[in-house]
Amino acid sequence: MVLVEPGQTLNLIFDADDTLWDSNIHFLEAFDAFCDALRDSGLILERAEIHAAVRTAELKRIQTHGYGRKPYMVALQDAVAELAPRGHHRLQIALDRIGTHLIERHCELLPDVGPTLQQLAARHRIMMFTKGQRDEQLRKLHRSGLAPLFERVETPREKDVDAYLRLVRDAELDSSATFMIGNSPRSDINPAVRAGLRAVFIPHAHTWDLEDEELLDAKDRIIELPTFRRLVEVF
Structure with a gap:
């Protein structure tokens, strides 16, 4: 043709x-790392529950921040506030590491x-x-x-x-x-x-x-x- x-x-x-x-494979890997970080922090959550919380936060942040890696990390922070409202120091350290890797990763x-x-x-x-x-x-x-x-x-x-x-x-x-x-x-x-x-x-x-x-x-x-x-x- x-x-x-x-x-x-x-x-x-x-x-x-x-x-x-x-591109999207990097977000999928960041989500996997996020699930691992929640587990390592002692939070026993089903993957579907984590996905639902992240998706809700993601759709909300798209309205205010648009699409991209930085907005996705803001959405993960929002999901943490819902899934771990008392906060976990180790979880925040892991989230910072995930964000740095995602944002700086070469495509x-x-x-x-x-x-x-x-x-x-x-x-x-x-x-x-x-x-x-x-x-x-x-x-x-x-x-x-x-x-x-x-x-x-x-x-x-x-x-x-x-x-x-x-x-x-x-x-x-x-x-x-x-x-x-x-x-x-x-x-x-x-x-x-x-x-x-x-x-x-x-x-x-x-x-x-x-x-x-x-x-x-x-x-x-x-x-x-x-x-x-x-x-x-x-x-």
Whole structure:
């Protein structure tokens, strides 16, 4: 499948976390470490109970702090206040260690991302449109060495239909020649299609469960690829 006419330049918009580099696996590992810290502090809790407390705190903090590693650590602090209201000194030390590791952890590029983006950027406009704390996402992008390839980097609070419409307006994009590329049906694919764009879905084994939903029934406007490298065949 090739979607490019000879000499045609497209607008390729990329998600970052779990599209360009691993991300959610780090949160899953931080949660596992959090469960271990609770157990080591003498708290006997079911994993499901811990997960429920963290999820409630996480959804609350998303409303006030947005997405990202620092907001997640605030959510873990909130969960501690619920699960261990009397406080545990050892638990707080462990939580500080978990937070430092999560926030400072380097995000490894997914297979073939670097060379594929190099090829695509040579013939198309590429942009980044990703949720998360802007300073955090820019730091990850800088560390990746890919920053010079991106014409525009946007970090909206949510990636909903209105956010995509604003991007189209502000970047003066031709919707018919613009593709959103990502791993999340909820944030990357469905709202982009509803906003009039086309989309490329590249599944990731550890996509955050809250980003999962059924893809729209729009087969003519959604392409699913098994690997990032396949983008060079399409574009």
